[in-house]
């Protein structure tokens with residue numbers, strides 16, 4: 146039996162906590178976040194296990210340490226914001242607790258999606274005999290596990306990777322983001338970047354796009370973005386010659402975003418408003434719908450997967466692996482929309498893999514460095530069934 150502490154009480158946390166409660170291997174669950182009321186709301190929505198709750202400012206290492214020492218979890222799941230990653234890793238090191246998150250550290254004043262801050266903790270986790278798993282949501286997360294699984298079973302070498310992320314759902318709001326608006330807008334307004342023949346190629350934000358076909362959904366315009374798992378996958382799969390990430394956006398979404406950008410409302414530097422310093426993007430976040438509030442009326446599906454090309458037994462091989470997730474079904478099951486669901490389910494199972502020893506090894510790891518098989522065997526029954534297509538012809542036009 147294992148004990149787990151979850152930090153953060155947003156949309157993803159709701160799914161993680163529900164799924165932990167459904168896993169018989171976890172008998173003690175503590176949910177801690179900045180706003181105690183939000184922890185209590187999640188705890189009250191779960192009837193199968195009693196969930197303990199606590200107020201916590203995760204930026205405050207001594208406060209987290211005190212809670213960790215009192216509760217003594219086997220693992221901490223960080224589903225607060227990327228800004229808290231390093232403080233929570235510090236607290237885990239000091240308390241002797243394993244760590245898992247779903248998004249890489251970002252300095253608040255610089256939207257850089259880079260792993261080096263967290264990879265620099267490898268020696269310390271190694272020496273402490275502790276495991277830290279980085280990016281165990283869907284993307285990053287399942288996309289890295291899918292790639293590791295493909296390499297293990299279907300390729301001798303992978304040469305090309307295209308991660309394709311489609312949200313074909315509809316929430317009925319004029320403009321809303323599907324996860325934390327601040328983090329989401331920082332991510333999609335940065336320049337696009339992909340890896341080709343040993344180099345990173347940078348293009349203006351959202352300037353490269355093409356129509357891609359998604360299973361059960363059809364064709365959707367998909368935009369080339371930089372996404373953090375590209376960095377770790379290129380590092381850990383050295384045969385990769387090209388790695389790209391594509392995400393769908395509707396025309397209306399992009400028009401709103403353009404207007405917000407043109408008005409300066411996506412800026413992350415401080416501006417003076419009648420003597421009060423205001424960060425426009427943080428102010429915008431307070432006006433936009435809370436992503437978890439979209440869940441009740443969300444319909445349609447997400448479809449996220451990996452198109453891979455390479456060599457098997459001396460012959461060219463093409464392979465596609467994906468999951469489709471239905472917003473309304475996710476809401477029915479745990480009261481969350483599919484973006485939170487597809488992030489929270491892998492985080493809960495990843496924590497179990499560490500707690501039961503399967504993924505326990507000292508150091509800091511991205512998910513593609515771990516054995517995908519035990520994870521892939523269980524993730525379907527936990528809510529994210531996956532499908533594979535071998536020899537699928539490429540859906541990509543040349544950039």
Ligand code: NDP
Pocket residue numbers: 152153154155156157158177178179180183201202203204224225226227229247248280281282283284285286323324325326328436437484485487488
């Ligand atoms: P939300 O904004 O809904 O939730 C974040 C939670 O963290 C809130 O409860 C917030 O508190 C809490 N929090 C913020 N700062 C602190 C702090 N200093 N101390 C304690 N708690 C804090 O975000 P989501 O649930 O949508 O996303 C959670 C994480 O998942 C993010 O890091 C996001 O980037 C990541 N993500 C990863 C994906 C993947 O596929 N890998 C996909 C989607 C999201 P309060 O309630 O007071 O605001």
